[in-house]
Amino acid sequence: MVKFTVKKNIFECSNCCCFSPTLIVIPALDPVHLSPASIAYLLKYTLPYSIRVLFESSVRNCDGFLVKETDAMNILDWKTKQNNVEVPFCPARVVLQDFTGIPAMVDFAAMREAVRNAGGDPVKVNPACPTDLTVDHSLYVLRIESIFGKNATLFFFLILEKLQWSSKVFKNISIIPPETGMAHQVNLEYLSRVVFEVKDFLYPDSVVGTDSHMTMVNGLGILGWGVGGIETEAVMLGMPVTLTLPEVVGCELTGAASPLATSIDIVLSITKHLRQADVAGKFVEFFGSGVSQLSVADRTTIANMCPEYGAILSFFPVDNVTLKHLKYTGFDKAKLEVMEAYLKAVKLFRNDESSSREPEYSQVVQISLSSIIPYVSGPKRSQDRVAVNNMKSDFQACLNEKSGVKGFQIAVEKQNDIVPVQYEGNEYKLSHGCIVIAAVISCTNNCNPSVMLAAGLLAKKAVEAGLVVKPYIRTSLSPGSGMVTHYLSSSGVLPYLSKLGFEVVGYGCSTCVGNTAPLPEAIRNAIKQGDIIACGVLSGTKNFEGRLCDCVRANYLASPPLVVAYAIAGTVRIDFETEPLGNIYLRDIWPTRKELHTMEEECVISSMFKELQEKMEKGNKRWNLLEAPESTLFPWDLKSTYIRCPSFFDKLVKPVSPQLIENAHVLLYLGDSVTTDHISPAGSIARSSAAAKYLTNKGLTPREFNSYGARRGNDAVMTRGTFANIKLLNKFIGKPAPKTIHFPSGQTLDVFEAAELYQKEGIPVIILAGKKYGLGSSRDWAAKGPFLLGVKAVLAESYEKVHKSQLIGIGIAPLQFLPGENPSTLGLTGREQFSVLFPPELSPGMTLDVKTSTGKVFSVIALFENDMEITLYKYGGSLNFVARRFL
Template sequence: LRAQPRKGPCRGQAGCRGPCGEPGRHPGPFSAQIENTPILCPFHLQPVPEPETVLKNQEMEFGRNRERLQFFKWSSKVFKNISIIPPETGMAHQVNLEYLSKVVFEVKDFLYPDSVVGTDSHTTMVNGLGILGWGVGGIEAEAVMLGMPLTLPLPEVVGCELTGTVSPFATSIDIVLSITKHLRQAEVAGKFVEFFGSGVSQLSVADRTTIANMCPEYGAILSFFPVDNVTLKHLKHTGLDKAKLEVMEAYLKAVKLFRNDASSSGEPEYSQVVQVSLSSIVPYVSGPKRSQDRVAVNNMKSDFQACLNEKCGVKGFQIAAEKQNDTVPVEYEGNEYKLSHGCVVVAAVISCTNNCNPSVMLAAGLLAKKAVEAGLEVKPYIRTSLSPGSGMVTHYLSSSGVLPYLSKLGFEVVGYGCSTCVGNTAPLPEAIRNAIKQGDIIACGVLSGTKNFEGRLCDCVRANYLASPPLVVAYAIAGTVRIDFETEPLGTGFNGKSIYLRDIWPTRKELHTVEEECVISSMFKELKEKMEKGNKRWNLLEAPESTLFPWDSKSTYIRCPSFFDKLAKEPVSPQPVENAHVLLYLGDSVTTDHISPAGSIARSSAAAKYLTSKGLTPREFNSYGARRGNDAVMTRGTFANIKLLNKFIGKPAPKTIHFPSGQTLDVFEAAELYQREGIPVIILAGKKYGLGSSRDWAAKGPFLLGVKAVLAESYEKVHRSQLIGIGIAPLQFRPGENPSTLGLTGREQFSILFPPELSPRMTLDIKTSTGKVFSVIALFENNMEITLYKYGGSLNFVARRFL
């Protein structure tokens, strides 16, 4: 399947201007080759827990990220077909949904469906509006923008039939988690999912976009809700012109892209069908370490107890029975509190999955209002935050009158961008951190995002649960996850009365009324005007006028990348990898966050040492996500996640063994030493290597560390493509085989024998220094991927086409 998407994000093109800067070269061809390529400029926010947080964050954004913003503004001047959406606007996928999406394009005398690919893993959110779109790697997106088609095997299409009626207590998050469970069990990885059935009409566009937003968590390429009457009603509500709506409806019906419950005989034939009854869905949370581990809220207390008992692993913490009820006294702000296993210390209402869904965000607000009116509070040491995905969320929370009540419980707006879920949480009070460590307490974070990897929120918070926004507020009030909401009160209100969750939970009728009154078409119009006008700081920002970007050798944010240093003029036969050492021996479910973390830069890390050498203080380090334009920082940050479990080391740490010397070193230091010695390196891994966000630096980083190949049992599809796109060979053990069954220790040296000509999914032989020979599968899905690999990756291939 070869496709040219209507729009896509832009990042990293300026690197192509390096080879263009050679004498006689003209940089003009490196403009975007598709009609509409928006660059969105959100930033990972460092929360400041004070009422004026939003204004402070906006000022801090421009201060910390000035060089990056100047780079973006420069790109808007020199690249054609690129639009810049300034910061303080919202998250990429949300801006696409609210502002950029058209559903149907009308250009001259032609009508055609909207489509999008994006580097954000939540790009699929727009599937809920009837627009085909999915996430791709940054490397793929850059190549597409420069004119390459997007190539993938024609996927199977799984039909998900929804029936029944949604329970009053079930939110979109509950529906998402239930559908996620069913689709995981149906093994939809690498497939398209399309929803149909009478239950689809029970879901608003807001519900649909929330469900579609989570599709990467169950492995599908996309989760598509066809346009129907509910969609048209939503578009009318946002102020879309009536004539355009009529044309849209007529076109979609003519080409059979319009869903209609009355015409069940016209349902498409699917590769397989998965059935989900909405009536059976009850509130759930997910955790404590993985999004797929769902727990019914009424079973939460007993499940957490089981986690304390279980051995350390995907759920267990292995706390001795006699220590499971231990408490640690701690003094904070003049009061004494007791911390115990299950205590909540981080609670974040994050709307990256919910900002398009007023009902769940309003539910959190209404619950907060009732809680405050009943006399309930949140303990002051709990780090609470509210991260709206766009100004729309703040608008309807404010206009509905619930925002002040969220603030009274500590849920202050911290800004519009990625914050808690990428590890940018305001630090816990030192007294609380010390108490947690002293008592070896299993402290908890509760958030309404999509990622809950262990240690992601804070290194001392080991249990993280995903929950709907109102449940985040409820658990924050309770102060613990070891509570049975049915039989135990959240706390004591005025006059000593016990307040239960059922006493303050908003009804669907209440939510529907508030939504009708507060979520109105004028709100969408106001936000669109704001995005088009930009803001004062952005408008006054100066940017270079030169055609070629003036690289500043002193910059610690923007550096000319080194990916084109060895630009291949012609494709070459794959060179054998001889006597390679294993840089890392990893297990199952290694995420892109393990490979290339986006959060804070640890003071003891190789990246911190580099920044310190440039004269920066720890307060100026910012995050890895903010320094993606500096390959020196990102290379040092590769495999720097403190939760990385390398089997050579035996415990979580960003360390490995340099086998020629026997030294235990930081991963970067070991890789650097291997490169100085001229020794190639590979990575051994288990199942699902590269899970999580489609992070291009999870491929670029290993490439710059000298990794020639990854040998794993299986891969996440986007990450596999990213590896090829940067020039790393993705190799897969044959079914039923892995390092253990083959008797590999990882301490051997490996020689990979590439034939002169590769073919898709061909078998290669690997020989070890012990004399063992075994076969693996080269995971190239088509000839185009092989061509890219021969050129050293897609960026080299595209650059060479223009030169």
């Protein structure tokens, strides 16, 4: 390595990369490969900060094979190469959550088994990249005492011993003890380094993870985003993430927000602006005078929303606000000084002075914070914002509108219907707009102390004013970590939240992924009897129709204090400006910014972060007492309904030319915006589903079914759960249902049953779809499930990029109709049989011919963007590719 000194923050060399307190170190590229003009370009601050992180990684990891010198040069020449080249990115670490982390551990265990069976050494199968797995991400809300304490994760005591095995046997794996916090929250509070230091060698922290909320860390100046479980496993094994060198949209924030606007209002406003600016598939980077007015908690909440407006990530470079935050979260003075010196030396520190020069961006979006007023979002999509003062009239309009993205099409004469219902000895009246679920959930917003304290202080003032919440409303509070409970308790507001029904039910995803305790039967019956448009109000960021339960048809996203306010009101048909809550108005009990600031200073202090660190390092009694074998191979339990050895590695194939897909039937004919929730639901297992039949045959009762998220280590359950969403709209069926037609017999069956028949008959299947196939969370089972159903290809008008990559990573061909073409324009019914003709050698973006049994021939684009994706497809996916590397 060549060493260079630093003088006046300008490098006395023709390169820059990693830095120690006294030295600039360049591990890979010879300085002559970077011209003085290129260095001048970099040092003039013209590159966006996020691109500088990509550049640093490419230089540090350059090995001439996975990362080449041309990759570094392409990144440095970002201004002309954006959107035109693929570049590799080697993150510093990986974070897994239980939804995809547990099946990843199962896959690694299965990979060891396969490598052993193929004559290799299973001990070699280990993650190469430091990996943390958190257990507490998924939570099924039950108001009961379990044998392990109130509302413990149901599968906690069923598989933790298996996780203990992973932590003991695999190198570079660290498991975060249960009852600590969920993935993205723990990532922010404990795992984030901002700057990595390994043997006195410094480089920027960066991360990928199996959760869409991973983008939160960008609020700390850490480059990170969520990828599929399949891609993540490849990264764990030392492969880079490949992405198109992105456009970077500069988002300039100016002005100051209204005192009544919470960070959630700011988030929703920015979401709307960026969605309108079309930032899909791009990086977003924030700058301007308004940035310094946002706390790190605000920034992480904003960064978390980027999956909702389609960006890969939303980046807030490290600045003085970041350093101040880190000071209160346990970083010692000496470490902060080194961090600041390093970041300034390598031009990764944002100067918040107005005179500082901003980077060049692909485009600039300007947002004035002073224009932001309180909003909610819904009733069906997170991008549909509704000003709080317009909520009552907007819901009325939704009742009138035709069924669609907002409308419910309720006849005028039925819009004021009232259904009386007896509950716990009292009579209540349900009507359109009544609230039956109100949840302050673990998703991201709870990490912001200001909004959570606002909810608590509002609850305190409400209780003191004699206000209550109707008992039939399913209220819950599931913070992202114990830190939230700590400061809610120490501030004295937690008992008041509890009095209104917002009791802490645990730490992890609950209501937002459909893990909601069932509504009282009397309430369910009344809603169905009166065809009532019942509502849920959540403080989350995701809003997918049908997620809560089948009788809640309107779902609004709101800030935590507004969730409490609407729960007290009991309906969304209220104008808070003119209609009181009991005998007072909302404005009378709404916390002021001064109150919140004082409470935050008193409660959100460094001791909480120190306590969290101790808790994570020491674990807990139950976790520490668990015993697990330390055998090289995993001791599979053939009776387990939670963990099975999957069939992905039954044959470790050598790369072959793509095979003809011949006379394939269409398993499903889908429309636009099919989400990964539609493909692989995460909620509870319906009693009539194929997965339920399987579990029943294994001797389980419906009470023991648990959720799909809990059973992601069992391929038999997950395959049966593929396309099992009750809101799936298959054009063969004509109404929402997880059904399809098995064309050889003409039977209408569950999707799994039809696929099973096709496989027994040796008939391949494909999927027809519209635009934006695979939107939503980056779930590995959204690709693994179709693969195990026998799906060979998907033909869609367009794809969500992460899901498209996962299809390739499992061995499914993503094919795209030519521009302006779709099944309708081509006259396809989906009842034909299809043959896809592959040439001996694929090339990126090439067109293929498709023949149908009716004689029609049309062309599609094979969405392989680079040679690596083609290589993975030839191997049958990335899992087989990385497994063969150990042979």
